[in-house]
Amino acid sequence: MQSAEPIIQLVGLGKEFRTANGPIKALDDINLSIEQGEIFGIIGLSGAGKSTLVRCINYLEVPTSGDVLFENKSLASMRPREQRLARQSMGMIFQQFNLLAQRNVLQNVCFPLEIANAPKKDGIKRAMELLEIVGLKDRAKAYPAQLSGGQKQRVAIARALATNPKVLLCDEATSALDPNTTKSILGLLKDINKSMGVTVVVITHEMSVIEAICDRVAIIDQSHIAEVGSVKEIFSEPKSKIGRQLILGDAAEQVSRFGGSKRVRISFDGRSSFEPVLANMILTCKVPVNIMHAETRDINGTAMGQMVIQLPDNEVDQNRVLSYLKTAGITHEEVKKHDL
Numbered sequence: 233m234q235s236a237e238p239i240i241q242l243v244g245l246g247k248e249f250r251t252a253n254g255p256i257k258a259l260d261d262i263n264l265s266i267e268q269g270e271i272f273g274i275i276g277l278s279g280a281g282k283s284t285l286v287r288c289i290n291y292l293e294v295p296t297s298g299d300v301l302f303e304n305k306s307l308a309s310m311r312p313r314e315q316r317l318a319r320q321s322m323g324m325i326f327q328q329f330n331l332l333a334q335r336n337v338l339q340n341v342c343f344p345l346e347i348a349n350a351p352k353k354d355g356i357k358r359a360m361e362l363l364e365i366v367g368l369k370d371r372a373k374a375y376p377a378q379l380s381g382g383q384k385q386r387v388a389i390a391r392a393l394a395t396n397p398k399v400l401l402c403d404e405a406t407s408a409l410d411p412n413t414t415k416s417i418l419g420l421l422k423d424i425n426k427s428m429g430v431t432v433v434v435i436t437h438e439m440s441v442i443e444a445i446c447d448r449v450a451i452i453d454q455s456h457i458a459e460v461g462s463v464k465e466i467f468s469e470p471k472s473k474i475g476r477q478l479i480l481g482d483a484a485e486q487v488s489r490f491g492g493s494k495r496v497r498i499s500f501d502g503r504s505s506f507e508p509v510l511a512n513m514i515l516t517c518k519v520p521v522n523i524m525h526a527e528t529r530d531i532n533g534t535a536m537g538q539m540v541i542q543l544p545d546n547e548v549d550q551n552r553v554l555s556y557l558k559t560a561g562i563t564h565e566e567v568k569k570h571d572l
């Protein structure tokens with residue numbers, strides 16, 4: 233679905249809030265290009281400026297400097313009608329769903345069409361089609377209070393799509409949902425992106441969300457873009473400090489559990505591939521290990537060579553790994569530091 237045509241460009245974008253305690257610079261010199269048809273993630277810690285950024289994209293917040301280009305045209309320089317149409321081309325969903333409690337599901341989805349003065353019959357037809365897409369056709373008469381969080385977000389997605397937007401902006405859309413519901417909502421967003429060609433912009437503080445659906449990602453830190461790239465690139469080699477913190481955070485924490493503990497040399501003699509050996513060991517023992525050194529070659533799916541792993545400090549964990557290696561018939565020996 234991806235093409236190289238930009239649909240949204242942020243050029244030197246800045247946003248400053250005036251508060252009683254002085255100005256707060258929420259965004260500073262943001263330059264980003266989001267391509268038509270992609271799923272673009274924006275990740276950062278709390279307070280980094282993510283929500284402000286996404287709200288500036290559709291002019292819910294008007295930037296204090298720089299420009300937002302939608303389909304190569306500056307929102308700031310558009311005539312009011314043109315700007316309204318451009319903003320209508322960007323649907324939005326939120327963490328707290330923001331459904332109208334007094335309206336049923338169908339009426340919620342029809343709402344943006346009423347605002348856009350669409351004929352009522354057409355509105356209902358379109359809303360029912362969308363409810364079918366999000367899997368809630370049979371709940372058209374239900375009220376938001378009668379729905380689960382995941383169902384509410386599905387209604388919000390249908391409502392956001394009612395005016396046929398080209399872009400769907402998702403501000404922490406799964407942050408209030410449990411992991412399974414999150415997975416199904418992310419799946420739905422991916423399907424919508426594929427089947428309708430809608431560009432999706434996902435704002436999140438969770439790396440797992442980026443990993444699950446995004447093509448590219450920008451990391452935002454303290455009002456600035458720290459790095460941008462394909463999810464693959466950024467995950468395999470984060471260049472910024474905040475990128476390493478977000479991506480390797482857990483791993484870095486795990487490493488601190490190792491201290492100067494026991495090391496084991498595993499020899500691979502071609503009978504097995506080293507990945508399943510390590511993966512099975514970690515899955516079976518539920519113990520993280522640290523790869524200190526590896527001289528292995530994957531030859532036609534089998535591993536030759538050796539690898540030194542470091543075990544956690546905890547003796548029970550160490551014994552678990554050692555007895556696994558023994559039972560699995562994997563050649564290994566304990567090594568001292570100077571043996572490395």
Ligand SMILES: Nc1ncnc2c1ncn2[C@@H]1O[C@H](COP(=O)(O)OP(=O)(O)OP(=O)(O)O)[C@@H](O)[C@H]1O
Binds near residue numbers: 249257278279280285
């Ligand atoms: N309307 C506002 N008035 C004043 N300051 C604001 C306003 N909106 C945001 N800010 C400030 O701008 C900065 C960025 O906030 P923003 O909500 O964009 O961050 P965020 O990355 O979305 O954080 P979170 O994940 O916690 O929502 C913060 O310092 C915040 O306090």
